[in-house]
Amino acid sequence: MWKSLTAIALFAVPSLQSAVGKRFAPLKFSKNGKFQISILEDLHLGENAWDSWGPQQDVNTVTVINEVLNAESPDLVVLNGDLITGENAFLENSTVYIDKIVGPLVDRGLTWASTYGNHDSQYNLSRSAMLAREHQWPNSRTQQMVSGREAGVTNYYLPVYGSKNADTNGAPAMLLWFFDSRGGYYYQELDSAGNQVAQPNWVDVSVVDWFKATNADLVKKYCKHIPSLVFVHIPTNASQAIQTQLGVNAHKEPGINDDYVLAQQGEGWCADGSNDSSYVYGGQDVAFMKALVDTPGVIGVFSGHDHGDTWCYKWDTLIPGMSVKGNGINLCFGQHTGYGGYGSWIRGSRQVLVTESKLKDMEIDTWIRLESGDIVGSVSLNSTYGEDIYPSTPDTRT
Numbered sequence: 001m002w003k004s005l006t007a008i009a010l011f012a013v014p015s016l017q018s019a020v021g022k023r024f025a026p027l028k029f030s031k032n033g034k035f036q037i038s039i040l041e042d043l044h045l046g047e048n049a050w051d052s053w054g055p056q057q058d059v060n061t062v063t064v065i066n067e068v069l070n071a072e073s074p075d076l077v078v079l080n081g082d083l084i085t086g087e088n089a090f091l092e093n094s095t096v097y098i099d100k101i102v103g104p105l106v107d108r109g110l111t112w113a114s115t116y117g118n119h120d121s122q123y124n125l126s127r128s129a130m131l132a133r134e135h136q137w138p139n140s141r142t143q144q145m146v147s148g149r150e151a152g153v154t155n156y157y158l159p160v161y162g163s164k165n166a167d168t169n170g171a172p173a174m175l176l177w178f179f180d181s182r183g184g185y186y187y188q189e190l191d192s193a194g195n196q197v198a199q200p201n202w203v204d205v206s207v208v209d210w211f212k213a214t215n216a217d218l219v220k221k222y223c224k225h226i227p228s229l230v231f232v233h234i235p236t237n238a239s240q241a242i243q244t245q246l247g248v249n250a251h252k253e254p255g256i257n258d259d260y261v262l263a264q265q266g267e268g269w270c271a272d273g274s275n276d277s278s279y280v281y282g283g284q285d286v287a288f289m290k291a292l293v294d295t296p297g298v299i300g301v302f303s304g305h306d307h308g309d310t311w312c313y314k315w316d317t318l319i320p321g322m323s324v325k326g327n328g329i330n331l332c333f334g335q336h337t338g339y340g341g342y343g344s345w346i347r348g349s350r351q352v353l354v355t356e357s358k359l360k361d362m363e364i365d366t367w368i369r370l371e372s373g374d375i376v377g378s379v380s381l382n383s384t385y386g387e388d389i390y391p392s393t394p395d396t397r398t
């Protein structure tokens with residue numbers, strides 16, 4: 001265990017030199033007008049370090065990351081939450097698991113951007129410490145643009161510049177927004193009864209306000225709405241409403257749909273801020289959903305959290321009971337990447353391919369690369385997504 005960590009630390013040193021400045025070098029579409037993102041989610045490293053199966057599981061997860069990156073050549077990797085299973089963490093080394101996750105990325109000179117999940121905040125694991133650990137590598141583009149206890153940590157945006165942009169003074173071709181849906185428990189806090197203190201599990205309203213104001217500034221600065229993608233660990237209630245009230249079609253929205261009913265932001269919390277019942281939902285993500293559909297240019301929202309759901313759905317209606325109406329925004333799950341966390345669905349990683357030619361029409365392509373090397377769920381999120389017929393995705397287990 002310590003040996004392999006030392007090895008990672010040693011090989012990180014030369015890579016660190018060559019990667020200096022990476023965080024600040026702007027993201028750009030390639031010369032042929034493409035920008036590909038590989039989403040790694042629900043990695044859940046660090047389970048049961050005291051048993052042999054926990055560390056072995058981490059080895060298997062790193063193998064999945066290597067297999068995906070051998071098959072795909074992303075321009076950016078997104079770590080979309082639950083990097084570590086913090087419930088099992090030891091105070092003295094709870095963030096070292098970051099090193100294992102990013103090893104294959106640093107090795108390939110790739111840069112990454114993270115959102116943190118509900119398992120990334122626990123009594124012995126802090127989001128801020130995770131961010132500090134990430135920043136040991138200049139390859140990490142993860143940031144904290146909103147301060148305050150209620151905001152969480154991973155709220156920020158990254159501009160991606162067009163292939164023809166000679167410099168970065170002009171408008172970005174695309175924006176990537178990252179939101180922190182929080183959850184779990186506050187670091188090293190106990191209430192007067194000695195219980196751990198739960199952290200709310202939705203995107204806070206202070207972050208929604210920051211998003212609206214920051215986007216409005218960008219619209220004013222560049223005189224246009226810039227196409228954008230959104231990453232957030234926990235999906236919103238819209239995903240659950242789609243699943244339970246509209247239904248996910250295996251040929252029109254190909255993907256596994258086994259987490260039924262799926263878990264969403266605000267789950268377990270009442271509207272009054274109490275959290276007595278684990279199945280209550282207090283509607284705290286309504287402001288976030290509204291901001292997403294009110295922002296022209298948002299093409300897709302990518303979430304993890306529900307390991308047994310891997311579909312994309314074009315949300316373009318007012319679903320009975322909801323106050324927010326979909327505007328055609330695509331709500332996507334990825335694929336469980338880690339061997340930690342619940343479920344034995346085959347591991348893999350959602351790929352998002354943005355091409356400058358299709359971006360003009362607000363269209364993107366996406367598929368899931370599995371650890372077996374196979375590709376499933378390859379679809380175009382274009383104007384006829386939801387009507388086009390695709391092969392269904394087999395419900396494969398490992």
Ligand SMILES: *[C@@H]1O[C@H](CO)[C@@H](O)[C@H](O)[C@H]1NC(C)=O
Pocket residue numbers: 001002005049050090093096097
């Ligand atoms: C973290 O510390 C625990 C307890 O000392 C140990 O069992 C575990 O192997 C350590 N993890 C790593 C990755 O070094």
Ligand SMILES: *[C@@H]1O[C@H](CO)[C@@H](O)[C@H](O)[C@H]1NC(C)=O
Pocket residue numbers: 087088089090091092123124
């Ligand atoms: C936190 O870490 C300490 C030190 O390793 C350990 O003794 C304790 O059991 C951990 N607590 C929790 C709640 O995981």
Ligand SMILES: *[C@@H]1O[C@H](CO)[C@@H](O)[C@H](O)[C@H]1NC(C)=O
Pocket residue numbers: 191195196197198268275276277278
């Ligand atoms: C609700 O909050 C209390 C106090 O923070 C915490 O002990 C409990 O685990 C929480 N329950 C859930 C379901 O989050």
Ligand SMILES: *[C@@H]1O[C@H](CO)[C@@H](O)[C@H](O)[C@H]1NC(C)=O
Pocket residue numbers: 237238240241242244245283286320321322323324
């Ligand atoms: C949340 O979704 C459920 C369906 O799963 C729906 O009945 C309810 O009205 C929705 N609530 C809000 C506030 O969006």
Ligand SMILES: *[C@@H]1O[C@H](CO)[C@@H](O)[C@H](O)[C@H]1NC(C)=O
Pocket residue numbers: 379380382383384385388
């Ligand atoms: C959307 O993409 C699918 C799959 O590539 C294709 O069959 C369909 O014709 C496309 N729709 C439009 C409007 O281009």
